[in-house]
Amino acid sequence: EDQVTQSPEALRLQEGESSSLNCSYTVSGLRGLFWYRQDPGKGPEFLFTLYSAGEEKEKERLKATLTKKESFLHITAPKPEDSATYLCAVQAEEYGNKLVFGAGTILRVKS
């Protein structure tokens, strides 16, 4: 059973077309939920950490939110340079120090 599930698997947007990516998790003792951006052939780049339900973080066109069961990454007026794979990961008491990742959402923004 997957502990971290991301949807959709892939998303195509027109430039300026806002949307949201979803990350749902089924872990106990959540210590933190992390969002990363990954470009092809590169390592994941850290974006946000969320620790508790109701928390929100923003960076440029990205905003991450957290509930008790899921997190959303909202992308407002995206640009082609936002095209990447967005990964969600959780750190939980049952996992120790490691991160458990979802499979990611591939985002393509067309101009």
Place this chain on the structure above:
Amino acid sequence: DTGVSQDPRHKITKRGQNVTFRCDPISEHNRLYWYRQTLGQGPEFLTYFQNEAQLEKSRLLSDRFSAERPKGSFSTLEIQRTEQGDSAMYLCASAGLASEQYFGPGTRLTVT
């Protein structure tokens, strides 16, 4: 802050050969992680060091894999008798007092 570095960036090897990868973490970070990523999947945890002590190791990690961090600075990951199923991106991450893990660029391994 020069970030996490990994060497080599790409490695092509024949099945049965041994390979070794190196990771240099961010200098003030005492925690170091190794992950493996295959196409279309998120990174999968392999092992974790705090300073020089290896504190966690995935049960999925076969005996052919070994990792060291002898002086609590850089780390090496060795794969013995490589198999085609070992082909993947091997990622290193480091963390300091905060929980965020910062990843290096990865080493792409291809086993032929």
